[in-house]
Structure formats: structure tokens, C-alpha cells
Amino acid sequence: MDTIGILSEAFHLPQTKKPVAEIFRDEEVPFGTLSKNIDFQRDVGIEEVHVTDAMPSELAVTASRLAIDKAGIGADEIGLVVDFTSIPEDYVGPTWSAAGLVQAELGIRDAFATAVNTGGCASYHLALKTVLALMRAEPGIDAALLFAGDRTPRLNKTYYPITVASDGGAAIVLKRHCARAAILGVETISVGRLHDVWYVPGLQNLAPGEEPTEAALHMYAKMEKFNEGVIPINFIMFKKVMARLLAKHGIGFADIDHYVYPTFSTWDQAYFMKRFAIPPEKIWTQGLRGRGHVQESDMVINYAEAVEAGAIRDGDLVMVVSNGAGFAWSAALVRH
DSSP: OOOEEEEEEEEEOOSOEEEHHHHHHHHTOOOSBOGGGOBHHHHSOOOEEEOOSSOHHHHHHHHHHHHHHHHTOOGGGOOEEEEOOOSOOSSOOSSOOHHHHHHHHTTOTTOEEEEOOOSGGGHHHHHHHHHHHHHHHOTTOOEEEEEEEEOOOTTOOEETTTEEBOOEEEEEEEEETOOTTEEEEEEEEEOGGGTTSEEOOOGGGOOTTOOOOGGGGSOEEOHHHIIIIITTTHHHHHHHHHHHHHHHTTOOGGGOOEEEOOOOOHHHHHHHHHHTTOOGGGBOOTTHHHHOBOGGGHHHHHHHHHHHTTSSOTTOEEEEEEEETTTEEEEEEEEO
16 A cells, blocks of 8 residues: 655644633633533633634645645645635635635645535544545545634634634645655544534524624534533543554554644643543643644644654654544544
8 A cells, every 4th residue: 555644744823812811701701610620711721822813714825835835845746635624714605615725826736626624623634534545546646735724703712611712724745655754544433413512503593583693603512412422432432543543553552652632721631641641741732821722733733843842753653633523533643
């Protein structure tokens, strides 16, 4: 089987930041404890996030250009462009994604552009798995660009009860016969009954006579369903996807050199590390306090920062994991 690796990864975060204390004030975030004795405002661990008035596609274009420049390849070498942004973007429509826009802006003329974004913050993995399959099915596709660009609504930065969202964009370039960051496999699991734990209602769900407002495009959470449906199985599902990957390659958890995990919150990361006995030096958490959660881009950004800091080195086995509203759990195994 052809080796397909991550030739480059890049991200773009707006310079402007907003303190989380101001976000909680503006959005009237509730106080009080959740399941497992967690107090959201006390234990989220995020102090500020990046914000912008730029369109999500602008963030995606900037990150994609950085990734292509870093890869050192021409636009004409890219045969596939995939958008893995998980929430509504510049336009809300059944067939629009930023994939075509990015393709046009970067002059990627001879590529197919599409989107894979139904896995929430696990959309990165779903897109990765899809692109690997397409590249192996179509030998003519030598390189692929995967990207995301997010700008959450001004008064909807808080994804209670799990995190605070940051605006930003990220991109990777996959290349055939690339030994760097070779993707050994991707595993995903979805649970359909949890499809609406988090949801964006949209105008179609307004009550008769209800005045349309921006709030119709805000993220909402069903707390009872979160506590009773997600919490009890969360780490069971994480273990399943990771164990499947490890079994396929005849290795164990002790063989993993580094973990890339979303920057949701300090309490969430603490539970993840405790559940799988992961020492702090094996997981990148430095971006949490000053950046928060850049949704599906977390996996790219945290990977890129860990590589830049020397936490991930040549030859390391890296487990990249996430879960996302939809509801999905995913893991990718990479030999850097």
C-alpha cells in the first residue's frame, strides 16, 4: 500500500483576543457544577480566545496558503481539496463549502473540491479517512489539501458545558510516497442517538411568529443528554478507536510517544490523561490557556505546535484523537 504522509501542517489565528471573563459576562454563562463535580467557569482553564470579524473562508485561505508554501509544492500538484470545517461558514446552504472558494483563491485548477464535515470536532479524522481512501482509489491524485476555517458568532463563543471556542484556521497537505508523518490508520465510531447533544437550530426551527435573530445560528446543548449519554461512554469510545488502531499494528499504549488531543478544557484533559495513564509530557496542552478550542482545527494546531517545540520528533508514534458533536469519536495513528 502506498505510504501517504502529512507533508506539511499550518495554521492561522487572528491577532485580536477576548478575555474569557468578558465572554462569560456577555453570554450570561451559568455558574454551578456539572456531572463529576465540575464547575464550568472555575475548571475550564481558558483565559482568552482569538476573535475576528473576518469571514471563515479568509482564515481558511490564509492557513491553506501557509501549508502549501511550507510543503514546497505547486498548486498544480494538488488533485483534491477538502474542507473539514464543522459549523456553518460564509453561507448557510446545502451545497456550499469553502472548498471551491479556496481552490479558486489559490489557483488549484485541476483538483476536485468537496467537504467532509458531519463529525463535529472529529471532522478532521473523517476527512482524513475519506481522503486516504480517495487517494488510494485514484492513483492520479498525488497530493491533497485539507483545511478548516472557523468564526463563531459574536455572542456564541461558549460551548457550555465543555469549552470556549476560538476563531482560526488550519490546513495540512497530504502527499503520496511521503515518509514524513506517515498516516498508519484512522478509526472512527459514531453514536446516532447523540446526534443532537449539541445543535444549531437554524431558522427552520423557529416557532410560529417568532422573530428571527442571530441566536438561531448559535450552538445549544442538551445538558441532560450530555450528562446521561456522553459522559458515561466517552472514554469507552476513545479506548475503542485507539485500541483498534494499536491492534492492527501489533503495538500497545506504552509504545505511543505522544498524544494530540483537543484543547477543550483543563478538567477534560485531566480526565483523559488519568483514564489512560498518560504523563503530562506526552500530551500537548500549552495552547489551552491562551487559545481555547479552535474546534476541528485543534488537531492540526496542536500537532504543529508540538512538532515546532520538539515535543514530537522524527520517528515518534503519535496518536491524534478527538470527539465531536454528531456524535463521533476518532483516532489517527501517525509515524512522524
